[in-house]
Amino acid sequence: MLLNCDLGESYGNWRMGLDEEVMPFLDQANVACGFHAGDPFTMEKTLKLAAEHGVTIGAHPAYPDLVGFGRRSMAMSAEELRSALLYQIAAIDGMAGTLGVSVEYVKPHGALYNDMMANGEIRDTVMRTVAAYGKPMTLMLQATTAAEQHQDEAAALDLGLLFEAFADRCYDVDGRLLSRRKPGAVHSKERMLAQVEQLAKKSTVTTVSGDTLRLRVDSLCVHGDNAEGVQAIRDIRKLLTDHL
Template identity: 45%
Template sequence: MKHYIDLNCDMGESFGAWTMGHDPDVMPWVSSVNIACGFHAGDPATMRRTVALALEHGVRVGAHPGLPDLAGFGRRVMAVTPQDAYDLVVVQVGALAAVARSQGGSLHHVKAHGALYNMAARDPALAQAVARAVADVDPGLVLYALAGSVQVQAGLDAGLAVAQEVFADRSYQPDGSLTPRQQPGAMITDAEQSVRQVLQMVEQGQVTCLSGELVELKADTLCLHGDQPDAADFARRLHAAFQERGIGVQAV
């Protein structure tokens, strides 16, 4: 049995007068957070406040760089070259690293967001560009990457520590990829179903995909999306289930 799991959450996604997510309610239940860096969501003040909140709760701070697409929340595929991806990641990680230092903290990890995450999980050239960008900014950072994807190997090749990531509130395809959000069943909205999937991944190293097939995977870190309506309830239920099974929640 695995004795611990990192529970991470995407946060800091508010922008200007627009509030998104339930960051204060979810923060006490997670061990690491991925903070938007202003390209797909977030703004300087939100970045500062979210970093400060994470440090207050003893939660590890990570950069969540995405595509420059505020209107599409970084979830629309864009035609970016590996050099584009490298530049986007360097700038965003560097910005959040500076914010973290200003609040007396430091970065722990990097996790690409949305379309950039999924593109890098499939495209070796983009995966290498993202990994190289992270390593060039700070080789001591941990790279969070979709379990079993090409991004995992790219991170290892770049000399980074890599945490293979699984998802509490997303369904899977037979190739180990996440079900596209526009397809039925992509999001898991039932907390009990989510808990069953999580325990299967953490304890058994496999997940039942949407078609019913079993897919093998490694679970180092578990993502819960902070913009889900019941994100805080999901997090509490996951904590309770882990406690019952003797699984601790701690950062990678």
């Protein structure tokens, strides 16, 4: 099971995340493409950092919502969304090419990610856009009980998928993340590590109702926004390395 993290989210004088501290523990870096966060300098710096540590690079596109950090849904036509995705993927892929590295996958950010999972038409647009890009890339999306359906949708487009789980989030009965508005949505450190171990050993999570849910998981999303998050990533990496 791989570890992925959203990175490159600084912008101008605004600093977000502890990318230098986090990168040595990761397998995959989801690099912001400028629409919700990131700027050309930050993108280049993050790509170089990922290359230095041998971390696989992914494009992390979003709705064009810099003010809202990409966390607000936007009513875009399929054509508008397609163009916005292509613009962002091409930007990070082109910059990566000048550094001799490659972008291997796409993971939508924030509201676009959530909308993709909830709305079949949006997911279809995202899948078709990634599948039609000028070189093969995989799409990262959330591992849920609908994974088989999502796999069939992608297979029809000859698109590869990466299914991800979340280390620190509680799961609802349908395999989606429990809303942050509900108690227990974010795990304590102890519960987080227990969930990671359960996922790695058994490919299951325990839902908010206490049921056991089997998930196909290729990659685990972690967060390095602060010192506590960096330490949590260290602990997760150590757990995966030492005990599994």
